[in-house]
Amino acid sequence: MSENETWTDDIANQPPPFENVNLFASDRVLTETIDREGAAIDKAQLQEFGAAMGAAEMWEMAAAIHRHTPELHSHDRYGRRTDRVEYHPAYHTIISKALKAGTSAAPWRGDQCGHTLHAALEYLLAKVEPSVCCPVTMTYAAPAALKHAAETAAKWIPAVAAAEYDPSERPAGMKRGVTIGMAMTEKQGGSDLRANTTRADPLGDGWYRLDGHKWFCSAPMSDGFLTLAQTENGLTCFLAPRIGRDGKHNGIHIIRLKDKLGDRANASSEIEYHGAEAVLIGEEGRGIRTLIDMVHHTRLDCAVAPAAFMQTALAQAMWHTSHRRAFGKLLVDQPLMRRVLADLAVEAEAATMLAFRLSRSFDEMQHDETAQLLSRLATPIAKYWLNKRVIGHVAECMECHGGGGYVEEWPIARYYRQAPLNGIWEGSGNVICLDVLRAMARHKGATDVLISELKLAAGANRHFDRAVSNSAALFGQTGEENARRISERIAVLLEASLMLRHAPAADADLFCASRLGDDIHQSYGAFAGDADVDEIIARAMPMA
Numbered sequence: 272m273s274e275n276e277t278w279t280d281d282i283a284n285q286p287p288p289f290e291n292v293n294l295f296a297s298d299r300v301l302t303e304t305i306d307r308e309g310a311a312i313d314k315a316q317l318q319e320f321g322a323a324m325g326a327a328e329m330w331e332m333a334a335a336i337h338r339h340t341p342e343l344h345s346h347d348r349y350g351r352r353t354d355r356v357e358y359h360p361a362y363h364t365i366i367s368k369a370l371k372a373g374t375s376a377a378p379w380r381g382d383q384c385g386h387t388l389h390a391a392l393e394y395l396l397a398k399v400e401p402s403v404c405c406p407v408t409m410t411y412a413a414p415a416a417l418k419h420a421a422e423t424a425a426k427w428i429p430a431v432a433a434a435e436y437d438p439s440e441r442p443a444g445m446k447r448g449v450t451i452g453m454a455m456t457e458k459q460g461g462s463d464l465r466a467n468t469t470r471a472d473p474l475g476d477g478w479y480r481l482d483g484h485k486w487f488c489s490a491p492m493s494d495g496f497l498t499l500a501q502t503e504n505g506l507t508c509f510l511a512p513r514i515g516r517d518g519k520h521n522g523i524h525i526i527r528l529k530d531k532l533g534d535r536a537n538a539s540s541e542i543e544y545h546g547a548e549a550v551l552i553g554e555e556g557r558g559i560r561t562l563i564d565m566v567h568h569t570r571l572d573c574a575v576a577p578a579a580f581m582q583t584a585l586a587q588a589m590w591h592t593s594h595r596r597a598f599g600k601l602l603v604d605q606p607l608m609r610r611v612l613a614d615l616a617v618e619a620e621a622a623t624m625l626a627f628r629l630s631r632s633f634d635e636m637q638h639d640e641t642a643q644l645l646s647r648l649a650t651p652i653a654k655y656w657l658n659k660r661v662i663g664h665v666a667e668c669m670e671c672h673g674g675g676g677y678v679e680e681w682p683i684a685r686y687y688r689q690a691p692l693n694g695i696w697e698g699s700g701n702v703i704c705l706d707v708l709r710a711m712a713r714h715k716g717a718t719d720v721l722i723s724e725l726k727l728a729a730g731a732n733r734h735f736d737r738a739v740s741n742s743a744a745l746f747g748q749t750g751e752e753n754a755r756r757i758s759e760r761i762a763v764l765l766e767a768s769l770m771l772r773h774a775p776a777a778d779a780d781l782f783c784a785s786r787l788g789d790d791i792h793q794s795y796g797a798f799a800g801d802a803d804v805d806e807i808i809a810r811a812m813p814m815a
């Protein structure tokens with residue numbers, strides 16, 4: 272060693288960085304799933320976006336925007352309101368890349384399998400966890416509600432479909448592209464939106480004046496906010512542009528930014544409406560019904576994101592353990608580690624299959640009633656279950672990294688902090704499971720459609736067949752106290768059915784035996800009996 276060197280320059284037994292890896296092409300499960308669920312998608316788009324997301328500079332930017340969180344500038348130096356959020360430059364770079372790739376635009380500009388293309392792009396974005404998924408998701412979902420107001424839709428949906436990022440402070444009609452947020456939750460109630468107190472008073476020209484507050488409003492630099500407010504006829508949906516019809520700020524005051532556990536690069540704010548002008552969306556008194564069409568689409572992404580986190584955390588655990596040695600062997604060759612990795616792999620695979628089976632139902636529901644029913648019921652089920660699974664999954668992948676995984680410089684810490692979010696946002700666990708019961712009660716054919724989907728795998732595995740038959744009575748139960756049990760059971764059966772039809776036998780068999788068999792385990796790697804761990808691990812290894 273020379274005089275200028277220190278012992279820490281002599282680095283051994285550390286893996287090379289997991290970067291400059293194409294996050295689409297390297298992922299067998301994802302590429303196969305997209306071939307199946309989005310056959311008509313031009314894969315070149317995903318290849319290109321996967322390469323861009325996996326580039327070393329992208330990982331650096333994602334880390335930087337988590338470190339340099341957004342800052343609120345509520346006033347200028349003269350005391351005038353500015354209500355401006357300042358982001359790290361990399362935030363703009365990444366959201367621009369995501370929007371230009373069509374992540375929000377795909378279905379609205381008429382792309383083939385547009386919702387699945389959207390979901391795949393969102394999945395690749397989430398793999399880096401740059402915390403820009405929230406505004407991209409809300410912008411993707413907003414047209415589903417905007418469609419309830421023809422004139423407004425004609426102005427705003429083309430601006431979403433334009434697939435452009437334009438952060439300038441101008442009225443939406445003058446911009447190359449727009450982003451859209453939503454403001455529902457108030458201090459006194461989020462799940463129970465009927466408790467909203469924000470008032471909407473008609474101005475006489477089809478527009479309304481909003482006064483009140485919102486406790487959560489993410490991405491407050493969006494161009495417009497789908498908002499719930501009370502009219503004389505009850506809770507109603509509005510679009511409140513950030514820049515008003517007169518070209519000035521529209522009475523939307525940002526009070527403060529939330530100091531969140533994760534999702535740190537995305538600003539989430541508390542806001543007040545002070546006479547903000549807003550246009551009616553849908554009918555007065557039908558606000559929840561109108562906005563739920565948007566929420567249904569955001570919930571798709573709430574299922575896609577945890578699947579992406581699991582798959583990317585797994586890839587990094589595979590990578591790390593394939594390069595790190597302990598006790599004379601690579602970690603990936605240690606028998607106990609192999610069982611942990613195999614178990615994590617089948618969980619992530621099933622999650623990915625479920626998320627994209629769901630996205631296909633969004634593509635098909637435009638012209639197919641069966642798909643509509645499947646989408647209605649399977650969306651809350653997938654949102655609930657995948658967000659319950661992701662937290663423990665990411666924690667276990669972190670543990671595979673040893674102490675390094677707990678350090679913020681490694682991406683795994685970002686997934687860990689992000690992991691609980693999609694379970695809370697857009698309907699927290701209990702509320703979502705109660706929605707599953709509602710979907711079963713109100714859409715009579717939905718349960719039958721779901722059972723038909725399960726039966727596609729009938730006869731393929733004894734644990735699965737027995738679990739389906741044991742669950743028949745559960746499907747008919749309506750008591751709220753059973754809502755989690757029903758949602759969990761259907762979710763696992765749906766995953767198992769997909770695994771049995773589309774995964775190699777080794778993966779499907781382990782999934783069914785360990786999740787539906789007699790000896791169900793509680794922690795990863797603790798499954799009973801034999802499994803073809805070699806085959807499962809070989810499939811899960813990222814293709815460099």
Ligand SMILES: Cc1cc2nc3c(=O)[nH]c(=O)nc-3n(C[C@H](O)[C@H](O)[C@H](O)COP(=O)(O)OP(=O)(O)OC[C@H]3O[C@@H](n4cnc5c(N)ncnc54)[C@H](O)[C@@H]3O)c2cc1C
Nearest residue numbers: 453454455456460461462487488489696697698699701702
């Ligand atoms: C990072 C982040 C960003 C967000 N961004 C936005 C945004 O942009 N716009 C927006 O409008 N909102 C946003 N939210 C708010 C979010 O949607 C709400 O926090 C969520 O819907 C829950 O509402 P709440 O906080 O009022 O909880 P509560 O409604 O008080 O619920 C608390 C708990 O009680 C449970 N619960 C409620 N009712 C029942 C019941 N009948 N039976 C059993 N259990 C029940 C819920 O499942 C939950 O677990 C965001 C939240 C987060 C964390």
